[in-house]
Amino acid sequence: MKKWLSITLGIVTATGGFLDAGTIATSGESGARFGLGLIWACLIATVAIILLVEMMGRFSAISKKTYAEAIRENFGFKFYLLPLLSEVIAESILLAAEIGGIAIALSLMTGISWRILFPPAAFLVFAMAWRAPFDWIENAPALLGLVTLSFIVGIIALGGPSHQLLSTLWKPEVKQGELADYLYLVAATLGATISPYLLYFYSSGAREEHWTSSSLLLNRVTAIVGMSFGSLGSIALIFLGAMVLQPLNMQGSSLGELGLSMAKALGPFGALLFAVALFATCLGAALEVVLGVSYNIAQGFGWEWGEDKKPVEAARFNLVLIIFLLVAVAIGLMGIDPLQLALAGSTVIALFLPISLFPFLVLMNDPQYLRDKTNGRFSNIAIICILLIAFVVAFVSIPLEILSGGG
Amino acid sequence: MPITDDQIFSIRDIIDSQLETREKRRIGRVSDIEAIWQEDGTLVLSSLVIGPQALAGRIASPLRSIVRFVLRDRFDHGIPLDDVEDFGPTLRLRGSAADYPVGQSDAWIANHILRWIPGSGH
Amino acid sequence: MLRKRCAGPLLLVLLTVTGCQLTQSAFSRTVGNAGAVFSAASTTLSYAHEGKITSAYAQASFVNYQSELDGLDQQLPSQQGAPDKRTVQHLLDLYRPAMQAVIQPCLEESCHWQAQVAALNRASQAFLMAGG
Numbered sequence: 318m319k320k321w322l323s324i325t326l327g328i329v330t331a332t333g334g335f336l337d338a339g340t341i342a343t344s345g346e347s348g349a350r351f352g353l354g355l356i357w358a359c360l361i362a363t364v365a366i367i368l369l370v371e372m373m374g375r376f377s378a379i380s381k382k383t384y385a386e387a388i389r390e391n392f393g394f395k396f397y398l399l400p401l402l403s404e405v406i407a408e409s410i411l412l413a414a415e416i417g418g419i420a421i422a423l424s425l426m427t428g429i430s431w432r433i434l435f436p437p438a439a440f441l442v443f444a445m446a447w448r449a450p451f452d453w454i455e456n457a458p459a460l461l462g463l464v465t466l467s468f469i470v471g472i473i474a475l476g477g478p479s480h481q482l483l484s485t486l487w488k489p490e491v492k493q494g495e496l497a498d499y500l501y502l503v504a505a506t507l508g509a510t511i512s513p514y515l516l517y518f519y520s521s522g523a524r525e526e527h528w529t530s531s532s533l534l535l536n537r538v539t540a541i542v543g544m545s546f547g548s549l550g551s552i553a554l555i556f557l558g559a560m561v562l563q564p565l566n567m568q569g570s571s572l573g574e575l576g577l578s579m580a581k582a583l584g585p586f587g588a589l590l591f592a593v594a595l596f597a598t599c600l601g602a603a604l605e606v607v608l609g610v611s612y613n614i615a616q617g618f619g620w621e622w623g624e625d626k627k628p629v630e631a632a633r634f635n636l637v638l639i640i641f642l643l644v645a646v647a648i649g650l651m652g653i654d655p656l657q658l659a660l661a662g663s664t665v666i667a668l669f670l671p672i673s674l675f676p677f678l679v680l681m682n683d684p685q686y687l688r689d690k691t692n693g694r695f696s697n698i699a700i701i702c703i704l705l706i707a708f709v710v711a712f713v714s715i716p717l718e719i720l721s722g723g724g
Numbered sequence: 725m726p727i728t729d730d731q732i733f734s735i736r737d738i739i740d741s742q743l744e745t746r747e748k749r750r751i752g753r754v755s756d757i758e759a760i761w762q763e764d765g766t767l768v769l770s771s772l773v774i775g776p777q778a779l780a781g782r783i784a785s786p787l788r789s790i791v792r793f794v795l796r797d798r799f800d801h802g803i804p805l806d807d808v809e810d811f812g813p814t815l816r817l818r819g820s821a822a823d824y825p826v827g828q829s830d831a832w833i834a835n836h837i838l839r840w841i842p843g844s845g846h
Numbered sequence: 847m848l849r850k851r852c853a854g855p856l857l858l859v860l861l862t863v864t865g866c867q868l869t870q871s872a873f874s875r876t877v878g879n880a881g882a883v884f885s886a887a888s889t890t891l892s893y894a895h896e897g898k899i900t901s902a903y904a905q906a907s908f909v910n911y912q913s914e915l916d917g918l919d920q921q922l923p924s925q926q927g928a929p930d931k932r933t934v935q936h937l938l939d940l941y942r943p944a945m946q947a948v949i950q951p952c953l954e955e956s957c958h959w960q961a962q963v964a965a966l967n968r969a970s971q972a973f974l975m976a977g978g
Contacts, residue, residue: 386742389740389753390740390741390742390813393739393740393782394740394755394779394782394783395782395783398783421906421910424906424909425902425903425906425907426902426903427902427906428900428901428902428903428905428906429906430906430909431906431909431910432909447841447843447844448843492978493978494869494870494874494978495870496869497869498869562886565885565886565889566881566882566885566970566974567882567885567886567889568879568882568883568886570879570882570883570886570914571883571886571907571910571911571914572910573890573903573906573907573910574886574890574907574910576899576903577886577889577890577893577899580893580898580899580903581893581898584897584898585897585898585899585900585903588898588899588900588903589900592903617753618752618753619742619743619750619751619752619753620750620751620752620830621749621750621751621830622750627844627845628834628838628841628843628844628845629830629834629838629839629844629845629846630845631830632829632830632831632833632834632837632838633829633830633833635838635844636833636837636838639841652913654910654913654914717869720869
């Protein structure tokens, strides 16, 4: 009984962990600008994240090590710096975006400007990361995040997509001069979904909850069902953008705009549901990002870590957490729109994906860590292909975006 | 006494390994090692080094002297090899965290910074 | 001008050259974005009066629209790819009343919100057209 309860909780967690400011921003903008023409990117990203989450859980359950610990021990300090630095750069932008997302959600509920709400939003993240126990952090925002499933209700209320729109699924309409934007969104979609912070967080979570080889079923079910559910929310948002915003010539370039599609479908209640979903997913993701990076650093340097300990018992871990939050607040206070930050952060993550995850593939094939549970050939090839696609698309589209003055 | 496979360690097994104290507190990872030439010509591992200078040296040797110029050996500390009770994936030390300068840094941060923040458990 | 920008290491040249074809000019991009934001503003204002969103939601959204559109009138004439002066002037004439609505959207029943929606729609259409 207890096992099934924990499987259910795991799925809920994964659903919440999947969506964040990055996925909401990319999905909404994709739908508004290119109809259903980016759902393919969302689907391959989902396959990648299912495979990666399953691997990460398997790795930590069997080797009893987290990812960061294993990189440092197996590849040495010099190499460890690469994924660490790429992580810190990309995730600080993303954390600023998540906090901005919380602020915007609160502002949509209250009418107060999000810039005023940004510091309180950052404080909320700090307060929860500071003292809340691990399962609380996992489950509270994740449960609220289930509100994202109301996006599907929204699509039904709008009468479903037209036949014409459905054809953009396999024939994306990319107007002249918009190819760079399209590629930029492909990269952002991949980077937003295949988020390394989620993996660092998940592998530490598996350790905090003392997973063993008997947790492998729980792990597999969580990865597949949870991530698919999460992906459902983000695909629903693409549909909503394509059905409501695109015909009105909107581009979905601010988070509040994306909620208008829910408002059209379900009225003020729909708009409120969108704001709650935004709040919950961004809060959950902000916690996962700030903890993911702090775990990474503390484990890489061999410091005491853990969310279930009092802050003074893991002082260096908690100090990193505070400093990282302050950096994100500084980025956020520059006043850049959170949605643009989320897109930029996600694209940078896509660019760094090979650096963050190739060492992981090497570890996943090392019997020293995984005994007889190493990776199969299919998973290896699939992950390598998807990481390379993400890298190439990001590498091409980032300079293009900068040259054309967008991004 | 013949030496079995389990008793042979490579440098790779020691460097970057987790250091844990008697009371199972994680205090850091081995940044570098120090060895001395014995009179009979053998090289003997003497101590483990932990600190930013040693780490900088691992990135590139010139960096070590630059960082040393800035930090002036203040944060680098050695732990004599005799203090290691148990070798393996984790190096277990004989002393408690308070016995090592590296182990005291958590306490220092807790006492000087975190104590001012409510709910730190100080 | 183009040649000058495309100078540099080989990779950058390649990317820039393709960039010149794959992306829009700075002008059409800015104008197109602005058109989309005006459309969003118009929809938001209509939805607020149709009872589809609360006025708090509308107010929060307008803060973002405002920051996206701010300073456009100064930016527009000097942007790369800008057309003749008359077209730009025409856009600017539509920009001002629409921007007025974005800064002070009329969210109560008492004021003339339909006129604001109309101004926003006019601006949106003209900007989207100019943006291609």
